[in-house]
Amino acid sequence: MIYFDNSATSYPKPSQVTDAVIYFMTKIGANPGRAGHSQSVKAGEIVFEARKKVAVFFGLKSPMNVIFTSNATEALNTAVKGLLIKGDHVITSAMEHNSVMRPLKRLEEDGIITFSVLEGDDRGVLSVEEVIKAIKPATKVLVINHMSNVTGAVQPVREIGELCRSKGVLTILDCAQSAGIIPLDMCADYIDIVCFTGHKGLYGPTGTGGMVIRDGFDFNRIRPLKEGGTGSLSDKTVQPAFMPDKFESGTLNAAGIAGLSKGIDFLNSLPEGLKSVQLHKQTLQKYFIEKAKKHVKGFVTQSETEGYGVVSFTIEGLSVSEVTMKLSDLYGIMSRQGLHCAPLAHRRIGTFPEGTVRFGFSVFNTRDEIDSAVKALKEIAGGN
Amino acid sequence: MSGESVILFHSSNYAMWAADALKKAKIGHKLVPVPRELSSDCGYCVRFDTLSAGQVSALMEKENIEFDRIEQI
Known part of the structure; x- marks a missing residue:
């Protein structure tokens, strides 16, 4: 069998990834952050290690700004629906996946936002000039992919990010295809929120991904997509307001995250x-x-x-x-x-x-x- | 002051972060269940020798690791 569908999900996974998932499921098993027993502590340590690695991978200082989700779609829905409020305008590109287009369309149909779709050049690649023209007083967010899942075209992220920062427009970058291929430094590249998946270029298992918020960004501006158990402030019925618990309700895919952690190790181990x-x-x-x-x-x-x-x-x-x-x-x-x-x-x-x-x-x-x-x-x- | 203390966090995620920083700083510690009399949280906190309390809180400040409080146990 020859597997050329790696843009959907990568296969095979490095052996250390599958070993880590099996190790977690056979030797650890516990729920991270939900108890004080030694197995739960070990599970928590594995998740924390992964959080640290993801933070470093995207140029972040605080591992708490890494929020694990089940995939890039969940991360993008959280970022888009959590940031935008009535009257906001959004800029996006014609090269977007439905994980960006459909949340935008939902908000548009609900009468909450308007959005502009930029065509780019004949490969769909945007220019700074095109983005400048599209910025309106109500433009709050630009959301684009780093690399097209259809053609592989790469957007000039740093130039667009710098422009948006100077104009007060927030940037959400869909790194589903690029993570593990094109390096990204959220600080140097002027990106506010990165949404990534773990099971493509990072060689982790399906069911892993995350939303990464840049250091210093006021995360209070983002509403969580879901509320629920976090293992913290359990005497209160309101959602915790701190990172990452605000956005991480429900048990994490700890076995998957254990694998994702080793996927990042695998990439770092390449010459x-x-x-x-x-x-x-x-x-x-x-x-x-x-x-x-x-x-x-x-x-x-x-x-x-x-x-x-x-x-x-x-x-x-x-x-x-x-x-x-x-x-x-x-x-x-x-x-x-x-x-x-x-x-x-x-x-x-x-x-x-x-x-x-x-x-x-x-x-x-x-x-x-x-x-x-x-x-x-x-x-x-x-x-x- | 002799004995043991715990440093409490709003979330187990911060306890993990703190334990990682303490390990790097070579300050003796252990992740332990949060004592019920101190907090309603489901997760863990970090126990250490009370003599290290000053070092522990200074490290938390240096690393920007938010914590709830330190309690002697």
Whole structure:
């Protein structure tokens, strides 16, 4: 089996990730922060270690500003719905995933906000000039992804972040695709809130992710998405107002977080950290695109040759579902077809409503696997 | 003053943070269940030798780790 669906979730996971999940479930088992017994303390220590690592990973000083969620979608819903109030205006891009677009649409339909969708260039990449033009007196937030889940296009985050900071506009960055590939320093990059998932480029288990708030940001401005048990202030029926408990109601996915912690260790253990990841993915992407262009009849890609391992493509005359089905059933190659939960992005790049086939490469993929995929695509495309 | 004290936090997350800082500073401590007579919280607090109380509170201030109070037990 060849797995090229790493942009949906990475597979395989590093062995230290799966070992950590099994260790937690077989040797620890307890609920972190909910009791004083030794197993609960150990569980709490594992979660705290992960919190510290995530903080460092995004350039934060306070580990308390790391809020664990079940995925990037929950984090984005918390940030978007928690920050915005009636009359606010939001700027976003045409390249967004539905995890950004749908919460915005909900608030718009409820009469709470208005929002502007910026088209960007022909790859959907925004410019500072375009953002300046879109800022209105009521603009409170800019929410964009760091890296498109459809094409892999990367937004100029630092330039846009600096502009927004100077104009008093808050920035929410969806790092679902970029975390573990493109480094981010929330301070230097002028980002107020990062929403990430743990199960893609960070190589953790599904069901992990988080909302990270920059040091010094007034988190009182954000309402929690949910209230409930936190293990703190248990004599009170009101939600604690301090971090991270304000946003972390209910038992955490501690086994998953144990794995996520080791996923970050895995990335840090690579010879040059994220640079190693980038180099590997860039090499694979370039190799695949150049080889497919040469050998696969009707191959058209919507991604750049230079990129970080997210490649959308179509084969003229063939439906994307037919291509992915044949890749899976005849060749054992796993890929993703369709709109990738990002209909506006596909409109922007001209592939709506059919969508594309997407290959998402991980650090475990090889050139041999790409050779096999190109051979398979050549055969699939051959008769058309 | 001899004996033991505990430092109480609003949340077990802060107790973890404090324990981590104390470990790095090589100040003897132990994460223990919050004594019921002191707090209604479900989680833990940090116990230490009362002689270290000044060092402990100074460290919390230095690391910006918010705490509720220190109590002798």
